């Protein structure tokens with residue numbers, strides 16, 4: 032299908048982009064990589080009057096260090112996130128999850144910030160962002176604010192972003208020295224997660240000293256598996272101990288049934304994949 036008519040602007044600064052958004056309010060949409068938005072427009076699930084294309088806002092691209100944090104520009108493509116040595120060194124979990132996103136074509140266009148702002152429960156990047164305590168830096172007409180990942184994802188495809196606000200960058204504490212793994216289950220290669228598990232662990236003297244686990248597609252938003260995290264701490268990094276802790280994976284989740292999996296199957300996957308993710312991370 033062909034999208035409904037819209038006006039189009041391509042600003043080169045964050046300020047210009049916010050001004051354009053503020054003028055049109057609810058009737059404006061931000062265009063990042065377009066990998067999720069364009070299908071929505073073509074199916075006429077949205078018909079904004081204005082598209083604000085962020086493709087020329089250079090300040091929103093790239094990865095840099097800022098003290099104890101890694102700062103990833105919202106317009107950094109999945110491809111560039113994957114190639115970045117700083118991401119691999121300080122936030123390996125994000126690189127590992129990004130590697131599972133779609134195919135090279137989509138990864139060349141799709142952006143880190145676009146994936147987080149889109150907030151698809153089956154998207155692979157919200158759960159790592161949550162597990163790593165990332166902070167979203169938002170800029171709108173009344174200035175800048177920082178929202179922790181735990182408060183950013185509020186419902187299916189819904190975030191704390193206000194209509195005229197932009198997600199400008201994402202600050203991720205440096206998790207240097209932690210081991211990580213993203214375990215994703217899908218029916219065909221290069222597709223969204225039926226269930227995904229983002230795991231980062233710190234192992235000391237053969238024991239799990241700290242653990243951070245985020246679940247993909249086990250509810251309307253990414254979910255922190257705090258029961259598993261608590262059960263892992265102080266345990267030996269053995270398959271038996273890890274599998275026992277992984278039995279807590281469904282606590283606090285609210286999975287839905289769809290064509291790919293019913294609720295019981297998703298719950299079963301969450302336990303199995305959590306065990307695998309933690310074991311792989313701990314053995315890394």
Ligand SMILES: Cc1cc2nc3c(=O)[nH]c(=O)nc-3n(C[C@H](O)[C@H](O)[C@H](O)COP(=O)(O)OP(=O)(O)OC[C@H]3O[C@@H](n4cnc5c(N)ncnc54)[C@H](O)[C@@H]3O)c2cc1C
Nearest residue numbers: 061063064065066067068133141142145148154155198222
């Ligand atoms: C064939 C295919 C397979 C895919 N497979 C996967 C997969 O396996 N795993 C996965 O996680 N994803 C997958 N995706 C989605 C992909 O990761 C997209 O890149 C992502 O969902 C959206 O990023 P984008 O930059 O294209 O954003 P867009 O499509 O441009 O925007 C998405 C939404 O976010 C808003 N938005 C974007 N950027 C900002 C911003 N900076 N501030 C405020 N709002 C913003 C837009 O207004 C829009 O509502 C797939 C996509 C396709 C087409």
